[in-house]
Every structure is written in structure tokens, then in C-alpha cells.
Amino acid sequence: MSDRKIVLVACGTAVATSTVVANSIEEEMSARGINVETRQCKVTEVPSLVDGVDLVVSTTPLPSNLPKPAIVTLAFLTGIGRDQEIEKIAGILTGKAAGAN
Template identity: 35%
Template sequence: MKPTILVCCASSIATSTVIAVKVREIMEDRGFDVTVAQSSFAEMSSKVEMVHPCLIMVTGAVTAPVGIPLLVATPFLTGIGKDKVIEQMCEIVQSALSGG
């Protein structure tokens, strides 16, 4: 089963859609085959139970379920710190693919 990245924002409409598209493109460009799912903050816990993500990317202050890495995704909107987040994202996905 391929790894899933869950992208969460307040409403799961605009911001998470923009970020999800960018995450898909970046992962594809780097040769990773992942599923990218979206959720609102309010639905995050139930979505985690459904999709079992290896990574949660958020646009605001929320607490991730224990054991799941969480990255702030706003650099995909601002460009500031984007390279570092991409590096961390790739490391987490690679670890998931390696069974880590």
C-alpha cells in the first residue's frame, strides 16, 4: 500500500486543495508514489482513522495524533521555508516506504 499524506486546513476547501496539488506534484517529481488526502481540522481525527497517513500537513495550530509526524504546510503558500519542508516531507515518506 502506498503512503498517504493528509493535508488539513480549517474548511478543507481552498487552502488544503492548493497545498495538496503542490504536494502531489513535488512527490511525483521526486519519484514518490503517494496518495494525498484532504481534511478539515474538525474532521482530521476521523480521516486519520480512515486513511492511516504517514504524514499530516496542516495550515494552522492543531495537535496531530500520537505517532504521526506533523508539518506546517504554510510554506507552500508563502514560499518561505518551502525547501526545508519539502526535505522533511521526503524523509518522512521515504521512512514510511522503508517500513520505518
Template identity: 35%
Template structure:
């Protein structure tokens, strides 16, 4: 079964879908079996349980029990590699739980 990664922006439509597809493509290129789901901000709490990581597009002030990844990096390219490495580690750590 694929590991789940959640991506959220305000509405769960445009920006989170863009980031989700970019991250999906990057994970596939690395051969990582993960399902990246774009959701709206209000739905995040329902998806956190059972997810390996949360990629946020908005400023995050809430604490989550899983790693929170900066989604802006995937939009701008600035710091993308660092955030992607954090995501890969989160997925690996999730698999060994």
C-alpha cells in the same frame, strides 16, 4: 499502494486543496508514489491512522503519532524545501514500518 498524506485547513476547501495539489506535484516530480488528501480540520483524526504525515495549515497544538509538517511553507515558499524534505523522510519511514 500509494502512501497517504493528509492536508488540513479549517474548512478543507481552498487552502488545503491548494497545498495538496502543490505537494502532489512536487512528489510526482520526485517519483514518489503518495496520495495527498485535503480534509477539513474536524476530520483529521479519522485520517491520521494509516497516513505517513499530516500537513497542517493552521497552528497545531495537538500531538499526533505521525510527523506534522508546516503547510504554510508550501503556500509562501518560505522554508518549503525544508518542510518537503521532512515530508519525504516521513514517507520513507512510513514505507519501512
């Protein structure tokens, strides 16, 4: 689909914490009718994978000056402040949809 949004989810391994985040984002965004695809990677891979994604979400510090919007958050792991982060992500993704199309 043309309006599919791609979220790059990064953590230390691309295995554990990023899977929790990616699953949460997929669930919550599809509940809001936002068509989203998540890709997981190690934080050291972000610079080479960042092209072609709409948003980067990470559980660990990201390199500065990424060319895309980026969020570093632990909310999906601790459960604290989770709803605000989801709203923020939804906002970025839908805002972009309006701008791009």
C-alpha cells in the same frame, strides 16, 4: 500499489489552502518518484481520519498527541522555506517506506 503513501492535508475548510498544499505535495513527490495520495479535510476532522495515513500536513494548528507524524506549515502558501518543507516531507515518507516494508 502497495507502497503508496497517504498524506492527510488539513486546513480550515478543506477547500482553499489545503488544495494548494495538496497540489504542491503531489507534484513534488511524483517528481521524486514517491507514490503519494493526498486527502483533504477540515482540521476538526483530522482525529477521525488520521488512521491509515502516513503523514498529516496542516496550514493551521493541529490537535496535540496525534498518533502520526505531523507538520504544520505556511511555506506552501507564502513560498518562503518551501523547499525545506518538501525535503522534510519526502524524508518522512521515504523513511517510512524503508521501515514498513
